[in-house]
Amino acid sequence: MSDFVRNIRLWFAPERVREEGGTPDYRFSLANERTFLAWLRTALALIGGGFAVDQFLPDLRWAWRVGLALALLAAGVLCSLRAVNHWVRCERAMRRGEDLPASRFPVLLSLVVAVVAVAMxxxxxxxWEG
Amino acid sequence: MTAGAEGAGRDPGLQPERTRLAWRRTTLSAAVATVLALKAALHGGPSAASVLAGAVCCALWLAFLGIAHSRVRALTTTPRPPTLAPRQATAAVLCAGALAVCAVVLVLQ
Structure with a gap:
């Protein structure tokens, strides 16, 4: 948990990331940035999906519609926060010459999306029957 | 637009260009989410709260566009682009998070 708090401090302090280790090849940093942007797009797509459930399934009961929309929106927020956290961790690992961090988040997200899809x-x- | 990069010899992997396009794609995704937000805001008789949420969504998209534009400029004008500043990454993520908060307001309307 303290590691997570330290990462959050790094989100806002570019100079502290630069303090550690050596500067990696700029192409690696750009690849890391593109991965971050891909996750951010995933988060935006989940948020858009939340709007879409609310807008395009008007026949659903209110509780189901709002519940699904809020679940997708929460997944979007989680995904975007994780995107920046993973980006900081990867950037720091590259500067220190360590292995890139492993992550269970892709599995978690795909399971959540699968459950939401089945629920839909x-x-x-x-x-439609009722 | 890529005059600076060409002057120093083009990166054979086109990394800055790919990163620039990734920022453009992400801005486009944000635009789609914003359009859906506006549709939700104006759907079924706009109330003061939903119009405000829609306006905030537009402002957030403009903020994201600003972040993306400054990053794209950095990518295209310097031959060896500097690393993305964590502040920019955090600001972009906060735009997405605030968009989700507006979405919650609109969904619960």
Whole structure:
């Protein structure tokens, strides 16, 4: 947990990332930046999905519609926070010459998306009947 | 637009160009989310709160556009682009997070 707090401090302090280790090849940093942006796009897509559930499934019961939308929005927020945290960790590992950090987040996110997708199928089928 | 990079010899992997396009794609994703937010804000009789949330979403998109633009300028004008500043990364993420907060307001309307 203290590691996480230290990472959060690094989010706002560029000069402290630069203090550690040596500067890696700029191409590695740019690749890390593109990975960060890809995760940010995933987060924006989840947020857009939250809007879409709210807008384009008006026949659903209120609780289901709002619940699914809020779940997607929460996943989007989590994904964007994780994006910047992972970017800082990778950047620091490259500066120190360590291995890149392993992460369980992709598995977690794909499981959440799969559960939400199955819930959508069930809800749409049941919602149309009722 | 890429005059600076060409002057110092083009990177054969086109890394700065790819990163520039990644910023453009991400801005486009943010624009899609913002358009959906505006649709939600104006749907079914706009209230004061939903119009405010929609306006905040537009402002957030403009802020994201500003961050992306400054980064794209840094990528295209310097032959060896500096590393993305954590402050910029955090600001971009905060835009996405604030967009989600506006979305919660709009969904609960």
């Amino acid at each position: 199928v069930v809800v749409v089928l049941v919602g």
